[in-house]
Amino acid sequence: MPALNPAAAxxxxxxxxxxDPDVADSPETPDRPPSDDLLLRVPQQHRSRRxxxxxxAAARHLLGQGGEAAVTVSDVxxxxxxxxxxxxxxxxxxxxxxxxxxxxxxxxxxxxWEAEIDREDTGLDPALSHLAAAxxxxxxxxxxxxxxxxxxAPSRLRRFEDRVARDLRLFDPFPSPPREDDLLRALFLVxxxxxxxxxxxxxxxxxxxxxxxxxxxxxxxxxxxxxxxxTSEDPTDxxxxxxxxxxxxxxxxxxxxxxxxxxxxxx
Numbered sequence: 339m340p341a342l343n344p345a346a347a348x349x350x351x352x353x354x355x356x357x358d359p360d361v362a363d364s365p366e367t368p369d370r371p372p373s374d375d376l377l378l379r380v381p382q383q384h385r386s387r388r389x390x391x392x393x394x395a396a397a398r399h400l401l402g403q404g405g406e407a408a409v410t411v412s413d414v415x416x417x418x419x420x421x422x423x424x425x426x427x428x429x430x431x432x433x434x435x436x437x438x439x440x441x442x443x444x445x446x447x448x449x450x451w452e453a454e455i456d457r458e459d460t461g462l463d464p465a466l467s468h469l470a471a472a473x474x475x476x477x478x479x480x481x482x483x484x485x486x487x488x489x490x491a492p493s494r495l496r497r498f499e500d501r502v503a504r505d506l507r508l509f510d511p512f513p514s515p516p517r518e519d520d521l522l523r524a525l526f527l528v529x530x531x532x533x534x535x536x537x538x539x540x541x542x543x544x545x546x547x548x549x550x551x552x553x554x555x556x557x558x559x560x561x562x563x564x565x566x567x568x569t570s571e572d573p574t575d576x577x578x579x580x581x582x583x584x585x586x587x588x589x590x591x592x593x594x595x596x597x598x599x600x601x602x603x604x605x
Contacts, residue, residue: 390428392418397439398480406487409436433488440484443477444494448501450477455505462509462564466557469502469528473535474551482532499528527564531556 396417400408411432415422429435454460454468472478478498485495492500503524506512512520534556538549550556 389418389420389424392420393425393428393435394439394442397435398476401439401480401483406436406484411435436484436488439480440488440494443480443484444498446477447472447481447498451498451502451505455508462506463557463561465506465509466527466531466560467553470531470535470553470556470560473532474538474553479539482536499525499532502528523564527560530563531560534559 393414396414397409399417400410400413409432411422411425414432414435415425425435429438450472451468454465457464473482481494481498485493489495503521506524506527507520512524534549535551538551538556541548
């Protein structure tokens with residue numbers, strides 16, 4: 339007899355009410371997200387919510403340990419200490435869980451960022467410190483790890499970074515009125531912080547080239563790079579002044595060279 343697909347053979351599974359009592363907490367509001375709706379809302383019942391959060395924590399741990407390939411139904415259920423049958427009452431399968439995890443993490447990261455920029459005392463430095471800390475922790479770390487996997491287009495990470503870059507332009511030292519390339523400068527800054535945080539996560543035990551997992555320090559480094567980029571002179575706008583004569587100002591060679599017209603045959 340061929341093996342059954344556990345995601346399709348719903349009727350063949352043992353009764354999940356016996357295995358997991360919290361399935362029956364709210365029969366009129368099932369916890370399982372339909373395949374065409376990731377259903378980002380958290381269940382209302384305490385035990386159902388606790389079980390779902392156990393799945394999320396288990397999936398994030400496995401993702402951090404071995405990437406998306408390590409996130410299997412059996413391992414998630416084992417780490418969450420919940421039956422496989424209970425898993426399938428909530429998700430159609432592994433990919434459904436990963437999509438849900440990615441969307442939940444994205445929404446939570448956006449909410450955290452919005453709360454940061456809505457603070458009255460927020461400026462560029464605290465905003466960058468918050469962003470560096472966010473890249474070093476959950477839920478944003480999951481968004482980074484799942485970039486491109488079970489991910490719509492444009493990706494969650496790109497949508498998050500685009501949003502943050504637009505918000506960063508509201509702070510000094512971005513000039514007013516804004517320049518055409520300000521968004522690119524802000525995107526460079528956000529991407530740089532992301533890569534520094536990723537490097538810091540992997541650099542444990544390194545010495546010379548280790549990136550410190552210190553959000554405030556990473557923010558200061560990033561801010562100084564941005565300030566330098568914003569305030570550096572644009573060669574097209576700089577005053578054109580004659581070069582200094584290396585032989586000294588007394589012989590007038592530099593001034594004479596500057597006054598020569600190469601197209602004047604009589605010069």
